[in-house]
Amino acid sequence: MSSTTTEPRWSWGPLTVRLMLAQTTVLLVGLIIVVGTAVLVGPTMFYHGLIEAGHADAATGLVHLDEVFRSVSLTALTIGGLPALFIAGLLSFYIYRTIGRSLASFSTAAGQVADGNYDVEVTSAKLGPEFDSLAASFNDMAARLAAVDTTRRQLLADLAHEMRTPLASLKGHLEGIEDGVVEWDERTAGILDAQIARMERLARDIRQLTAAEEATARLQLTLQDPDVLASQSVAAIESTAAAKNISVRTMSAGPLETPVLLDRERMGQVLGNLLENAIGHTPPGGTITVHTENAPEAVTITVTDTGEGISPKHLQHIFERFYRAHTGREARRAGSGLGLAISKSLVEAQGGTLEASSDGFGRGASFYIRLPRTTRKE
Known part of the structure; x- marks a missing residue:
């Protein structure tokens, strides 16, 4: 295979949008849970922990610090969470963009194969062994289809060539008989019979070859x-x-x-x-x-x-x-x-x-x- 598929133009397809929305939803839900735990649940758990440890007076004195603790926690999580969410979104975008390009490449190559152009090759997207195996399988399929198509074309060309000689001989002798140039005798009949037998043998051999290669020979x-x-x-x-x-x-x-x-x-x-x-x-x-x-x-x-x-x-x-x-x-x-x-x-x-x-x-x-x-x- 000498040629490769043209670089497909990546676009926001339904699959990419759904994947991005799903990933973003997961990140947002995780951030909300962390913020809720740190701001709402954390101070209360700390307060009850002091009481159970016998430090009720200290716990009472710390009640007024709840708002300060929640404010500091929320600020810290905002400063750390939003950049993390942004970075995760960029990485997700890069991954899904790469997957989208790879799928677009497969789609383009499949379309070319469907149009009869088997001289295509899908390059590896470097997304792991699964995608590499898929690309290799697709390229192998295209190569096999190209070989089958080449064999089919060659078979038809060879068949036409093989039939041309006996048909020309039959036509020439029949025209000669009609024009009175060739006499209908034992020699002429033998020539015509030989050419007919040759075509019959060719047809029989092609049937046998097809049966053998397509495993329809009903082997016993x-x-x-x-x-x-x-x-x-x-x-x-x-x-x-x-x-x-x-x-x-x-x-x-x-x-x-x-x-x-x-x-x-x-x-x-x-x-x-x-x-x-x-x-x-x-x-x-x-x-x-x-x-x-x-x-x-x-x-x-x-x-x-x-x-x-x-x-x-x-x-x-x-x-x-x-x-x-x-x-x-x-x-x-x-x-x-x-x-x-x-x-x-x-x-x-x-x-x-x-x-x-x-x-x-x-x-x-x-x-x-x-x-x-x-x-x-x-």
């Missing part, structure tokens, strides 16, 4: 054997891998081979995405390995391939929506660019993490699914 967490899940996922893509002359194998290690709490269908979807991604980036003759590490605190499933690898400049972005490390024909081959984003969201929805590593282009890549081990459903 049950205790599952990660080794069995890995073997089933490998079996599902073995024919595809064999057609490309790619070897796929599973491995397992670790001292604690016990079930882990997860959603079987969703985790199968994640492993399927990772394996399809590995097959798409591994040349014929390569190898894909699914390794399960059963540690006491967590289970780690690693999908490793001997394919193209990922350069460091792309590695930090591969889980972003629509991000592709390749362009042109290779990008079209890679799919919608949402598979890894969907996989990451699904793993995180189950309390785990998904990370990637690669030694560079041409040296393969590894994806690590880490699921914390637990014995009960939350």
